[in-house]
Amino acid sequence: MKIKSVEFIKSVTSSSELTFTPWKPKPEVCFVGRSNVWKSSILNAIFESKSLVKTSSKPGHTKHANLFLLNKKYYFVDLPWYWFAKVSESQREKIDKIITDYIAHIWENIKKVVIILDAKVWPTEHDIDMFYFLSELQIPAVIVLNKVDKLKQSELAKAKKIAKEKFFWQTIVTYSAKTGKNHKELLNAIFHLLD
């Protein structure tokens, strides 16, 4: 898939904005994960852009659903983190509601959700909860084990084995946003059967 154009379309800042869908239905791919797993940075890498998607060295940055139109054909959506330890329970619930309401509202258009994990951290209950939520809606997931440049071969093999057990039957891609390792594999997994 050649990236010909990417446009920022809008930010959905609260669930109340989802009572109608102001954007034209197109196939969507959403990106989710705990805070600071480099969701926004991976989107920039896919878009071949350095700064279109806002990133921050301060964890907990992305708080809205940010929609981008790719090749005038697909929406790629940077969703907020579903887990960040350093926030109040009410803030966490508010963000959780944006993610789950967004996915539940647009589910018919969502072709895939890319769940990004830090390969050094075993899948947490929050990752698994998201996976089951998607399974109930019959939305396929692509599991990305990011930051693999930090792992030894044996650690990587173990991380893959555990991910396979936890996210059975889903596509798993090992990746490094830092080195670009397996970028092609990531694109193949995302764009496979998207139309």
Ligand SMILES: Nc1nc2c(ncn2[C@@H]2O[C@H](COP(=O)(O)OP(=O)(O)OP(=O)(O)O)[C@@H](O)[C@H]2O)c(=O)[nH]1
């Ligand atoms: N060294 C290095 N740093 C990176 C890379 N990718 C992301 N970062 C840094 O990691 C930090 C977090 O990246 P983000 O992409 O904002 O992470 P996120 O998962 O979107 O985080 P939230 O929006 O908080 O959920 C930023 O300071 C990035 O600049 C990379 O490939 N190499």
Ligand SMILES: [Mg+2]
């Ligand atoms: Mg982000």
